[in-house]
Structure formats: C-alpha cells, structure tokens
Amino acid sequence: MNGAHDLGGMDGFGPVDPDPNQPVFHAEWERRVFAMTVASGFLGRWNIDMSRYARESMDPAEYLATSYYEHWLHGLETLLDEQGLVTREELAARKAELSRETP
Amino acid sequence: MPALKAADVEQALRKGGSARVDVDVAPKFKPGQRVAVRNLNPLGHIRAPRYVRGRSGTIDRDHGVFVFPDTHAAGTGKSPQHVYSVRFEASDVWGPGPPGDGAIYIDLWDDYLEPA
Amino acid sequence: MPSGDHGHDHSDVPSDLALRVKALESLLVEKGLVDPAALDVLIDTYETKVGPRNGAKVVARAWSDPAYKMRLLSAGGKAIAELGFKGRQGEDMVVLENTDTTHNMVVCTLCSCYPWPVLGLPPVWYKAAPYRARAVRDPRGVLKDFGVTLPENVEIRVWDSTAELRYLVLPQRPPGTEAMSEENLAALVTRDSMIGTGLAKTPGQGEAT
Numbered sequence: 344m345n346g347a348h349d350l351g352g353m354d355g356f357g358p359v360d361p362d363p364n365q366p367v368f369h370a371e372w373e374r375r376v377f378a379m380t381v382a383s384g385f386l387g388r389w390n391i392d393m394s395r396y397a398r399e400s401m402d403p404a405e406y407l408a409t410s411y412y413e414h415w416l417h418g419l420e421t422l423l424d425e426q427g428l429v430t431r432e433e434l435a436a437r438k439a440e441l442s443r444e445t446p
Numbered sequence: 447m448p449a450l451k452a453a454d455v456e457q458a459l460r461k462g463g464s465a466r467v468d469v470d471v472a473p474k475f476k477p478g479q480r481v482a483v484r485n486l487n488p489l490g491h492i493r494a495p496r497y498v499r500g501r502s503g504t505i506d507r508d509h510g511v512f513v514f515p516d517t518h519a520a521g522t523g524k525s526p527q528h529v530y531s532v533r534f535e536a537s538d539v540w541g542p543g544p545p546g547d548g549a550i551y552i553d554l555w556d557d558y559l560e561p562a
Numbered sequence: 563m564p565s566g567d568h569g570h571d572h573s574d575v576p577s578d579l580a581l582r583v584k585a586l587e588s589l590l591v592e593k594g595l596v597d598p599a600a601l602d603v604l605i606d607t608y609e610t611k612v613g614p615r616n617g618a619k620v621v622a623r624a625w626s627d628p629a630y631k632m633r634l635l636s637a638g639g640k641a642i643a644e645l646g647f648k649g650r651q652g653e654d655m656v657v658l659e660n661t662d663t664t665h666n667m668v669v670c671t672l673c674s675c676y677p678w679p680v681l682g683l684p685p686v687w688y689k690a691a692p693y694r695a696r697a698v699r700d701p702r703g704v705l706k707d708f709g710v711t712l713p714e715n716v717e718i719r720v721w722d723s724t725a726e727l728r729y730l731v732l733p734q735r736p737p738g739t740e741a742m743s744e745e746n747l748a749a750l751v752t753r754d755s756m757i758g759t760g761l762a763k764t765p766g767q768g769e770a771t
Binding site: 348349350351352353354356357358359360361362363365367368369370371372374375376377378379381382383386395398399407411413416419420423428429433434437438440441442 | 579580581582583584585586587588589590593595596597600601602604605608609613669671672673674682683685686687689690691692693694695696697698699704707708709722752753754759
Binding site for chain 2: 594595596597599600602603604607648649650651652653654656671672698699701702714717718719720721722723724725726727
C-alpha cells in the first residue's frame with residue numbers, strides 16, 4: 344500500500360539528529376511495547392509481513408506525527424484485534440478501568 | 447502456540463527465523479542483467495518502495511530464494527522466489543541535478559521486476 | 563482511525579500512552595498470551611547484552627585476520643556466527659566493505675530493518691523520518707549531518723534494506739593502527755561506522771560510542 348511508511352525521497356523533514364548518547368529505550372512503555380510485540384509474535388498467529396502491514400496501515404497523518412514504538416503499538420493492537428485475541432473494546436474498557444484506579 | 451516462556455527467550459532469539467526458503471526455484475534474472483521495477487500499486491503489502499517503481503537498474507547479486515512479502519502478508523502463501531540486490535544509479539532515480547552521484551542498492555523480488 | 567480511542571490531540575501523549583500500554587499488557591498477561599517474566603528477559607537482552615560492541619568485535623577481527631575478512635565478505639552470517647553472534651534479525655547477513663573509492667551506507671526506508679545480533683536495536687534517528695527519507699536521496703547531505711565529508715571521487719552506495727537481508731558495513735581501518743591488538747582496534751569501531759553514517763575513530767580520538 345502507498346502509506347506514509349514509504350518515506351524514501353520525501354523532502355522537508357529537516358536534518359538527522361545523530362545524538363550518540365540516546366538510550367535504547369526512552370520510557371518504560373517503550374520497553375513493554377517492544378517486548379510484547381516480540382513475545383506475541385511467538386504465538387504463531389501472524390508473520391512478520393502481516394505485522395509490517397499492520398503498522399503501515401496506520402493513518403498517514405498519525406504515522407508521521409508519532410514515534411516508532413507508537414507504530415509498533417498500533418500494529419500489535421491491530422493484529423490482536425484482527426485475531427480476536429484482545430479486542431479494541433476490551434482494551435478501551437481496561438484502559439478506562441485503570442484510569443479510574445490511577446487518577 | 448503457548449506464550450513464550452522466560453527460560454526459552456535466549457534460545458528462541460538465537461534460533462531466529464530466516465525468510466529463506468529451501469526450494470529449488472529458477473531465477474528470472476542474473477547478475478549484470480538490466481531490469482525495470484514494475485509499476486505496482488497494490489492495496490496490500492509491498493516491499494518495492496515507491497521511489498523506485500518504474501525505474502531501471504542492474505542486477506548486482508542474487509541472494510537466493512525467499513518468502514514473498516506481498517502474498518505472505520495477505521495470508522495466501524509464501525510464493526518463494528529469488529531476491530536480488532539491484533543497483534540503481536542515483537541520477538536514474540532522482541533525475542538530473544545535485545546530489546545525483548552514487549548509487550542505491552535495493553533488495554527486490556522476481557515478481558517486482560521485468561526485463562528492461 | 564480504526565479504534566477511535568487515540569485520535570485526539572497529542573499533548574497528553576506520554577501518560578495516555580503509558581496507560582494504553584499498561585492496559586494491553588494486563589490483558590495479554592491475564593489471557594496467558596505473554597509471560598511477564600519473558601518480557602523482562604527480552605528487554606534486558608536488548609538493553610544490556612546485545613549491542614554494537616558485538617559488531618565491533620567482528621570488524622576488529624576482520625581488520626586483524628585477512629582469512630576471516632575473506633570469509634566475512636563472502637558468507638557474512640557464517641563468519642559472524644564464528645564469534646557467537648547470530649539469530650533474530652540477523653539470519654541472513656551481508657557485509658559491505660568500505661574502501662578508498664567506495665563508501666557503503668545502510669538504511670531501511672520502509673521501516674527499521676537493522677542487524678540486531680551485531681548492532682542491537684537501532685538508534686532513534688535510524689527509525690525516524692529524516693534519515694529514512696533523505697539517506698537514499700541526499701546521502702552526502704546526511705553524512706554532513708553526522709560530521710562526515712567524503713572526497714568527491716568516493717562512490718557512495720546506499721543499501722535500502724527492503725528484504726530480509728541485513729547489512730553490516732565493514733569500515734576502513736584507520737591509519738596508524740598497524741601495531742594495535744584486536745581488542746584495542748574494537749574500541750575504535752563506532753556503531754555509526756558499521757551503518758555507514760560514520761568512520762572508525764583514529765587512535766587517541768576517544769572511546770567508541
């Protein structure tokens with residue numbers, strides 16, 4: 344698909360920030376998204392091409408406005424929903440629940 | 447398959463999962479041959495970047511037989527076929543004017559290519 | 563927007579994201595789909611164990627041992643596995659040699675493909691739009707962002723990792739290192755020099771990052 348992920352040759356993003364002191368992960372949620380994505384892959388319910396496609400199908404404006412692990416999170420949520428393993432509804436309900444517990 | 451256990455993580459990572467397929471499929475092209483990338487715009491998954499569709503290049507090397515991402519992502523099979531590094535002159539991709547020197551090497555499957 | 567749940571303004575992103583991720587993890591664990599202890603091992607592996615020091619050992623070996631270098635350039639994966647590095651996202655490795663006339667640089671314009679066993683997880687800039695967009699179009703300009711200027715007669719070859727091959731650049735051995743041990747040589751090999759956005763350090767330039 345001709346999504347926002349297909350970036351080669353696009354202009355206007357500005358210079359590369361080559362900061363050599365960046366940590367591997369910038370926040371705990373990034374660690375969890377990385378590990379959940381890799382671990383869920385071992386369930387054998389999808390393959391790497393399906394997971395790439397799930398990330399690419401993100402709304403283009405949102406794709407460009409969000410960070411790498413947000414793309415992964417979107418992809419994982421999409422695959423889990425498609426497979427009926429964790430639905431969008433379950434996720435929204437759990438989020439609301441947790442949000443009430445930790446104001 | 448059950449959830450990955452902590453004790454199995456190291457072994458699972460070391461094993462990895464190659465996309466190489468051990469079947470005998472004849473290559474459609476050979477190193478040195480001129481090829482063009484087909485003008486493909488599927489709604490599904492594709493790994494031929496937009497910037498190279500319709501452009502011509504030269505087969506640099508044949509990497510062997512791999513799973514084809516377009517069908518694999520759609521759940522319709524592995525369609526094993528050859529993957530090549532194809533060399534494109536920067537000026538052939540971006541047109542005249544700086545910084546048009548150098549070359550881009552892109553890994554492309556048989557089904558993305560046609561003779562130039 | 564498929565979920566309708568996260569399309570709002572992004573000013574509250576950090577806490578909202580943390581919550582969204584916590585919700586997902588709690589459901590996955592509850593359903594037995596992930597083992598939280600396995601997540602911790604995965605994180606620890608790539609945060610503290612696997613990183614560019616692995617690749618630096620490969621490069622230093624190639625600089626020190628011509629026979630190893632030949633094996634590395636002809637069958638990258640096998641030669642890298644000799645040093646114990648292999649597996650996920652490094653199953654099919656190709657090593658590209660930089661010379662006086664050729665400079666190789668690696669990108670993944672479509673996502674973030676990167677040789678994990680030798681370099682660990684990719685840095686933020688490798689995954690972000692500016693590098694993915696411009697590496698193929700203006701590699702000399704990108705190199706300038708990294709403080710690198712190459713002579714005009716050097717051909718720049720940019721490798722777009724669109725398939726499952728994973729690329730490691732073998733940087734040029736710096737001058738004045740003839741007498742150095744493999745271990746000291748490895749300290750000169752930066753992560754960026756193995757992606758092709760940098761050069762190996764010269765002795766006295768400080769530790770590799």
